[in-house]
Amino acid sequence: MRYLKYVWLCFYLFIITIIFSKAAASGEKSAAESNKVTDIVIGVVDDIRKGEEPIADKYGLENVRIFIRKAIGHFGIFLVLGLFAVGVYFSFINKRVLTLILLFGSGFLVAAISEVIQIFADSRGPSIKDVMIDYSGYLIGNGIVILFMFIIYSVKKNKKRKLEENI
Helix, strand or coil: CCCHHHHHHHHHHHHHHHHHHHHHCCHHHHHHHHHHHHHHHHHHHHHHCCCCCCHHHHHCHHHHHHHHHHHHHHHHHHHHHHHHHHHHHHHHCCCHHHHHHHHHHHHHHHHHHHHHHHHHCCCCCCCHHHHHHHHHHHHHHHHHHHHHHHHHHHHHHHHHHHHHHHC
16 A cells, blocks of 8 residues: 555656647647547447437537537546546645645646647647636546545544444
8 A cells, every 4th residue: 555655646647748748739639639539429429319419410510529628638637637636645745734735736737837838839829718627627536536535534433433432
């Protein structure tokens, strides 16, 4: 278990590397990758909804592409980053207030840096809205892990209290 914090750290840094490398991609490359993912998602959703109007026809292909890019490419990857961030910061830092400050601050910082990187990429530019989408995903990821940790802590505390009452 003592090595678990290094596993958390490796995944955390790996995801940040993916985020920054995707942010540095040209607009053309980013759009091509996004369109591949969109086509896969549309195919899966349309297979699930057999017999109904295809979602690209119902909502418009460009609207579906934008939604999927924001939901998976921004919100989704930052949600995963937020999951691992909790493990990293709670494993390496003993002071809880400092842990929370760094935890929440680092997510916003990564989101902002990923948008600033786009200034230097061909045919791309930063977006405050994307920073907020990214940070929302990050906070949801944090919340999932913190809630899970709280539930485990509460269950252990109740078991300990019941054992002490029986003595």
